Amino acid sequence: MNFQFHALDHQEFAHLLAFDDETLAQHNARRIQVRDFPSAPCRVSLEDAEVGETVILANYLHMPKDSPYRSSHAVYVREGVTTAKPEENEIPKFLNHRFLSVRAFDAQGMMLIADTAEGSDVKKTIMAFLADPKVENLHIHFAKQGCYAARVTRL
DSSP states (O other), X not given: OOEEEEOOOGGGGHHHHHSOHHHHHHTTOEEEEOOSTTSOEETTTTXXXXXXXXXXXXXXXXXXXXXXXXXXEEEEEETTXXXXXXXXXXXXXXXXXXXXXXXXXXXXXXXXEEEEEEGGGHHHHHHHHHTSTTOOEEEEEETTTXXXXXXXXXX
């Protein structure tokens, strides 16, 4: 079974990148200079921001379906990047060194199953969850912080 990771669309954040710090704050967002590596995983490039890079920390509605699981959380977006397009079956490297939560959702946005996995071992969980035909997509989260990382679909 084949799968695809989906990054967030860089165009959804273009307006935030243009804002000054005061306007960002009015939109519940912040511009941050990265001081540690790895500490700012970009959901657009699906890479960790490097020390010295500037990122925007913003709230993102990652589960927009009208269900009890409708949800948003903080995400980092690097300045000057475009939307990553991982290869089929490719696990983005920024997941490898993190503890992850994998959540499987049906077409109505209802969670069917969830589990945790080390990033270096997450492929097994992805394959097992996508084997269920009721699963429409998976949401990968960083387990410790709870932040949304990426969406995965069956091909």
